[in-house]
Amino acid sequence: MKKTIPYLLGLLFCAVPFIGGAQQVKNVRPGVVGSWRELGTTVVNFTVDHDGIVVAGADAFRRLKFHVFDAPVEMIRMNVVYENGAPDNIPLSFVIPAGGESRIIDLRGSERRLRRVDFWYKTGRPGFRGRAKVVLWGIK
Numbered sequence: 001m002k003k004t005i006p007y008l009l010g011l012l013f014c015a016v017p018f019i020g021g022a023q024q025v026k027n028v029r030p031g032v033v034g035s036w037r038e039l040g041t042t043v044v045n046f047t048v049d050h051d052g053i054v055v056a057g058a059d060a061f062r063r064l065k066f067h068v069f070d071a072p073v074e075m076i077r078m079n080v081v082y083e084n085g086a087p088d089n090i091p092l093s094f095v096i097p098a099g100g101e102s103r104i105i106d107l108r109g110s111e112r113r114l115r116r117v118d119f120w121y122k123t124g125r126p127g128f129r130g131r132a133k134v135v136l137w138g139i140k
Helices: 006-020
Strands: 036-045 050-054 063-069 071-083 087-094 114-121 131-139
Touching: 036 050, 050 087, 050 131, 063 071, 063 087, 114 131
Parallel strands: none
Antiparallel strands: 036 131, 050 114, 063 131, 071 087, 071 114
């Protein structure tokens, strides 16, 4: 019995990333100017009202957009944190249908190397059930 409890706890901690909507970290590789690149993916569930994507291997980007799969997502706002630590709060007000994409979101300022993108969305509306896969794209 004494050996079983630590074994079960270890198994639980290993399974936690697979249970929730954990972010799939993607290392962003340098690319040509004018090409859209996938910055990260996360699965949002509608019991929480915000989520975030950490951008690994950051590069300079001037525009962002979201692709949504499996369920519609109503975006409220997003907070972009740049590599130098400066935040940029961007108000959003649109619904992205399942299988659709958002409008293109222009970033302000000259320093646009991304560290993290947090976004807030509405929950509890009819038709917004289950989970949605959200993919963040950026263009140089």
